[in-house]
Amino acid sequence: MATYLLRRFLIAIPSLLGISLVLFTVLALAPGDPFEELATNPNVPPEVRTALRAKFGIDDPVMVRYLRWLAAMAQGDWGFSFASRIDVDQLILQRVPVTLFVIGSSQILALAIALPIGIYAAMRPYSVFDQIANTLAFVGFSLPTFFTGLLFILLFSIQLDWLPFVYRSDISAEGWRWYWEHLRQAIMPIMVLGFFQAASYTRYVRSSVLDVARLDYVTTARAKGLDERTVTLRHVSRNALIPVVTLVALQMPAVFGGAIVTEQIFRVPGIGSLLISAMLANDTPVIMAVTFVFACLVVLFNLIADLLYGWLDPRISFG
Amino acid sequence: MASTGVLAILVAGVLVGPLLWPVPIDEIDFSARLATPSADHPFGTDDLGQDLLARMMYGGRISLAVGFAAMLVATVVGTVIGAIAGMSRRYLDPVLMWVTDLFLSLPQLPLLLLVIYLFRDELKAVFGVEGGVFIMIVVVIGGLRWMPVARLVRAQFLSLREKEFVEAVRAMGASRWRLVVRHILPNAIGPVIVAGTIEVSAAIIAESTLSFLGLGFPPDIPTWGRLLFDAKDHLDVAPHWALFPGAAIFLTVLSINFIGDGLRDAFDPRRVM
């Protein structure tokens, strides 16, 4: 087990290095300038902009910048934001928890929707329930998140006035109210993201359960006299989950992509919205760091998926 | 079957529609701003009084073309990489899978910006403005979505190459090329096509999300995603503006997925037994 983990971990290192190199090249070649807002303001002399570019090393050759970045990274220095003029790690650390909370909850919600519906639909293939579930799943992933997000705002914030649509990280309430407020403001982003993912997960779960349900051991379980519920939950579901874990892990980059948009709509101060604003401001060190964090998270989630895989399937020995 | 019909109608609509409804897509009419559907404007108008039906049909061409072309890029690239990885026995496979994982972690948006910057003028010179942007978007969306296909194809290859009929052909003295092209690939392609159908809808959605972030087609090209995006601020007074492109995307996704399901069944050799 430990060897297995260590091995996976060692494989991840060159991956991350490769990712960082590609990222850096992409960003270095990408156009743009962090100081655009100064451009049309006649008060700012052009020399200042030139001086700033020089100061932040934007005009150095790519390889030099990459090596400098790598060396700094190795020493735990994530760089310095052009736009905020503070250390990037500080900026990111402030925001990672929110993103993890929103993404985590939405994934839980997505699975909480997808698992029961997918399993139930698959145990009764082509029934009315199955057809409806399928159609809803298609509705779910044919609507872009920016659009569902807006619909939710119009409905829950403006028409019904139930939920706030601006996510605040500094809620000042105390005790249970604090949790309540946090929950209220998190509901919509989590739902938007959760529903979108739930749609595709439902399809995965359904087809996986359909595959498992025709296997021999399910008949064995029935022949033991177990009721359908037990057969489904105990014998079908866990096996069906094994391929689902892989698919969910494969979805992680898409999930983070979706989170970027959702965070933007609801002003969730996560690393997704940080990435957008950094990108619009051409704040290269921040873009670099955030995308790198995303890459790390993707690698991490793959690792978790592998672990989960091993836990779900005793045939995988970690030897 | 019904889904094939729906898709056929959509495709026919965007191809033939502009001939039957020859209203220019950018005809501004301030007197008919945000008009609800009527005989003059069957789908209503937007806030510059431009006819939405005409825009839908024009934009639909691009949306559908982006969807299918991106799917094609994703599946072709994915199939080639997956096939090479699946056939190589030792060293190439881990390298390619490593590359696949690497691509899974790449951020789309900065990459798109980069591609636009690096290649726009060259592509524009060759393919014109819309053509150039079209190619870039297709390449970026397709180029960042081949990885699941590659994994799928690789898994298919790994299992198929151990199948007896492949071994039988090998025993006959067939070359690897023949093995792959005549035997393994045709048998692996079923799930790939199913995955491909999903890619079509994913690409249409991805294009609209790019529009949302201001990185998609030029704003004067009314793709469905763009229309949906433009409509979002007027949902309360002009829901029709969002309704039609939304419904078009939904119907496309729905019909393509149902076709995918049908194909899955059609490609399942067990079905015929």
Added chain:
Amino acid sequence: MTTHPVLSVDKLSTAFRVERRWREVVRSVSFTIGPKETVALVGESGSGKSVTALSLMRLTPRDSSRITGSVILGGRDLLQLPDAAMRQVRGDEIAMIFQEPMTSLNPVLTIGFQIAEALILHRGMSRAEAEAETVRLLDKVRIPAATSRIHDYPHRFSGGMRQRVMIAMALACRPKLLIADEPTTALDVTIQAQILELIKLLQEEEGMSVLFITHDMGVVAEIADRTVVMYGGEAVETGTTADIFARPAHPYTRMLLSAVPRLGSMAGHPHPVPFPKIDRTTGLPAPPEEIPDTVARAERPVLEVQDLTTRFEIRGGLLGRARGRVHAVEKVSFDLRQGETLALVGESGCGKSTTGRSVMRLIEPLSGSVLLDGEDIMALGERELRERRRKMQMIFQDPFASLDPRMTVGAAIAEPLVINRLASRAEAREKTAELLRRVGLSPDMAGRFPHEFSGGQRQRICIARALAVRPRLIVADESVSALDVSVKAQVVNLMLELQAGMKLAYLFISHDMAVVERVSHRVAVMYLGEIVEIGPRAEIFGNPQHSYTRRLLEAVPVPDPARRREKHRLSNEELKSPIRPLDYVPPERLYREVSPGHMVQVSDSAPPLPVVAAA
């Protein structure tokens, strides 16, 4: 038999809905099972025997199947019971075991849990009680170290052990009736003998009735008190097993019985003998035709294999280094002449298939030499090898899997010609037609796809494909094992006919001793990657020397209830594994010659009789 049957089935019919039409698969089947009685349901694939079993348990898919008739168990008609009551019956009063032990156990649950599940459900036991009972049950089915193994997952068990677990699970609630659906078909013959023995023993101990479903007449003869023969969804003949074997009434039963290869029936025949042709209407066999000697003894052997060794590395650990090796084929030597059939026999994992593939270099051997018509195959480059492969062709076990489902059979047969550039398109078409005729099919079938053919036809197609390039040698890897008895006989006959006509050499890989006896000139017995005994067929079957050869022959069920064997010692010995540590050095093996051409490996304890080094 007795006045109160445990189960009486009356006019049971089962239909499935296939594409909106109901198709009857079981038609009006009636039989009874008395207390402590074993009834065999025998028939070929598609005869409806498994569906009958599932129908008794009401385990067919609810929405797409329809069961009519009556199934009376303990005075109640199971078909009329509400679902909940039926669940009470399952696992408690009737238990069932299935054909595939590898897939019948849930891979993610421990075997202890899976056994205890029924106990907790039907007996209302607590966890602890159920666990104690599970240990007892595992002991009962002779699983060693039961206490420590109840927490193991199924993948840690071999096929035979898994089938024991299945039996323990079925016995958990002491059912009145055990339905065993082909429980030994997927097992090796020695393991099959163990399991059959176990079922018989437990039946006596527990006093239950058994419904035993099989296609193997040998197994029927071995185990059943009464037999129901099924054909095309109907029960065509019912009677005591002895009666059925002695006086088969229905033509189908007769045909079935005459097609069954019987071990030992070849005594006195020097050369392979085709199966008798059977008259379809009467089911009576025509007298067998003798085949003249086809072996070209004077010429140089077509194939000479010397010290062939193939090993696979098992990788693992941090850097994926090799941790052990599978010694799949270890210093195997033999030769094969034109027109000769050498059978490679042994049980799963003994390396016989790997040997076949190594000879063709479909798997790259580690060392040794393979001479084909005197040319060393091992020394060839890839291109030359591909060219040389047309001299040796292969026929596989599963005819469906070995045909590309997306290619017409005509294209499949023509493919070797195309690959080797032996024919133009028109010539290939002509050749294909001729080949189809040759293997007993009609040339106009060339445009059809594999799934439109039956198993036997598909195997004929595979043979036709192999013959297309006029090979010298055919490696037939379990080529008839998966076929029904009647079809098997036809295919074997075809192969013999082709051998005579085309002077083919066959490397006939099989675990089916009875078929091997009929087709082969010489036999090599493999065990753990090595040949332990090789010699003329008559010698091996008539005078087996190696203990493993003897055990193998003993385990083959005899399709004659009169010769039902005495109880064996109930063994739980498993097949040993050929996995060795990296530093393992295989010992030098010595062989002694029993009679001309009959060599036996000398084990350490063997008497030091005339010894010849393995050469």
Added chain:
Amino acid sequence: MTEHELRDLIAEVAEGRLSRRGFVRRMLALGLTAPMAGMMLAHSGVAFADATLPYKPTKAGGGGLLKVLLWQAPTLLNPHFASGTKDQIASRIFFEPLAGWDKEGNLIPQLAAEVPSRENGGLSADGREVTWKLKRNVKWHDGKPFTADDVVFTAEYAADPATAAFTTGAYTNIKVEKIDDHTVKITFREPTPFWADPFVGVTGQILPKHHFGEYKGAKSREAPANLKPVGTGPYKFVDFKPGDVLTGERNPDYHVPNQPFFDRLEVKGGGDAVSAARAVLQTGEYDYAWNLQVEDDVLKRMETGGRGRVSTVVSGDIEFIILNTTDPWTEVDGERSSVKTKHPTLSDPKVREAINLLIDRDSIQKFIYGRGGTATASFVNQPPRFKSQKLKYEFSIEKANKILDDAGYKRGSDGIREKDGKKLKYVFQTSINAPRQKTQAIIKQACQRAGIDLELKSVTASVFFSSDVANPDTYTKLYCDMEMYTTTQPQPDPERFLNQFVSWEIANKENKWLGRNVSRYSDPAADEAYRAAQKELDPVKRAALLIKVNEIFCEAHVILPLLSRTRVAAGASNLMFDHSGWDVDTWNIAAWYRT
């Protein structure tokens, strides 16, 4: 009105015979109002007026929480690094300049005791010296007193090129001396008619020397106070998450009595302008939202809810189109659009005149910008006295067609006009921004009807406005036939703003395209007028010179002004707020209160 009459009027105000307001009204009638009228009066020794929000609360505090939503999130809090308005808004909560600009362009003292004037001796007659008297008893948030040292330090800090402060332009050519603890004197090298730049408004926020003293120059980015500001403003810093949220609490020691009203302040960032407007106007989640670049229709619909209102104030920002008279498609000496080239068709004034006639400014205002802008033909519109009265706009496809017909441009088979084989086909570039794309569409349609074909191109803002030399898409490169954008007029004086029209500022390869004159067009008459205006102390003469510069470019139809932009903000109905087009929205946040 002659120069003489104007002087009489000013004298009347000075003597008290004419009220300030009366003067401003008259100036207004002359098209010459507020901000500069104020400056005029100041130069003539009349004190500035005050158009700030009257403050009603009678004690400080008790207002609870004020929630401000900036859809572009502030990312840093040092006012001298503040690259965008969002950052200036945020830092202005904590830091203050000596004086700020109110919505009418009046200079309002903040850390200064009074606005310098001839009368109080603050302004010298030669226009070279300004003396500021500082407010006494002002304390930094950490309790230390605010003195002239801080002011002098701020100038040194911003002037140091190594600091790379964005405000450096205001401090490079001046000398700042401490006269005493509460008096500072600024000496300009040249007579400077517009003296209210250093220490005023956006560029003038004073930093505490005791926090930034060690971090001048190259070490500037290491200052802890960059993120934890210690200022003199009405609210004290509590917490800041860059790009997300900024919180402050009431400064109990604020130097204006009874201010501020609110106990706590939250500035939330992120999202888009439309939803920011929603959060104020529709759901009331926030009290104030800024820079609502939203179609006016949408805003009007939101306002119907009654939860909040939209407020607009004038500014000097102008949305305009440049017609490129150089050739963007030919490369000369490594640059396109070089002044050494001539555009094949746009160098023809007739073509430019025709295009100007094809811009339906009224529709653009009515249907796109609404209250966000006023259609105009003048590049400078604010302060109104700098607005040219001569320049008029007209929308007439007919006239345009006629001009082109007369000039010999004939329609080809594709409907596009051409002359001598040169087609009227242009690439029209702007940044990505919904109103701009709609404007492009409207102009394109009109041009089509006059036989001119426009290819619309839009570039991501961060690229368009970048100073990346390697990038062909920046607005200063002008690698297109037409381009449209807004340029900011940072203070209520157009002098610096008009350097876009002088020949020595032409953007080219040599100055890495950092030159301010993007159009490449130049006219010796404009250069001469501009130079004269720089030294002209007489405000009236100066205004006339600057108007001349403006008119030369607009009449040449090189610069086609579209709209004089306003600043649009939304506030909750019960919030009394005060924003200005000449300063940042929070310039007077101390005086905001709730009714």
